[in-house]
Amino acid sequence: MADKDKLFSVSELAQEFALTTQALRFYEEKGLLLPARSGRARVYTYRDRARLLLIQRLRRLGFSLEDIAQYLSMYGAVGGGQYQLGLEKIQRRLGELRSLRREIDQTIDELQSLEDEARQRLQAAASPGTPPRQE
Incomplete structure (x- = not known):
């Protein structure tokens, strides 16, 4: 077999x-x-x-399962319909992920700024008499 x-x-x-x-x-x-x-x-x-x-x-x-079902239902379609549909869904997903990456990068930048500020304040607190830096 x-x-x-x-x-x-x-x-x-x-x-x-x-x-x-x-x-x-x-x-x-x-x-x-x-x-x-x-x-x-x-x-x-x-x-x-x-x-x-x-x-x-x-x-x-x-x-999504709906996207997958739609793609699988086009299997063997004449004229490349399955591939065209797949390409459209891939392009949409890439756009979603790129947007998410921008949001994540912004969040990381903001968190990095907060972390830097917290470290500066801790350092200033450990050195009495030195005023904390203002940014």
Whole structure:
């Protein structure tokens, strides 16, 4: 049997991706994974595994489940629709992260200023008779 023909159980896939079986069921409920059945057991194909890998990657990058579902629903679309949609979502996410980085940089600068001021005041308090510097 080729690797692409291998079937994975819920527990195998959950363990491989460090997820709970409930997380896999949640992805199924959201329509992100569509496992086959072998008797009463759910089994996952190589394609399901690849989808889960992509889902996890996109989640880690901050994409919503709705964004991921929309992207996955376009799989195999004619004319590159999936890639165009993906590009738009990537550009939006990059914009969000760049904005967040600016906010974080401003916060770091403000905290650094407060830290410098606190150090100066501590130094002045440790040296009686020396007035604290005013900035």
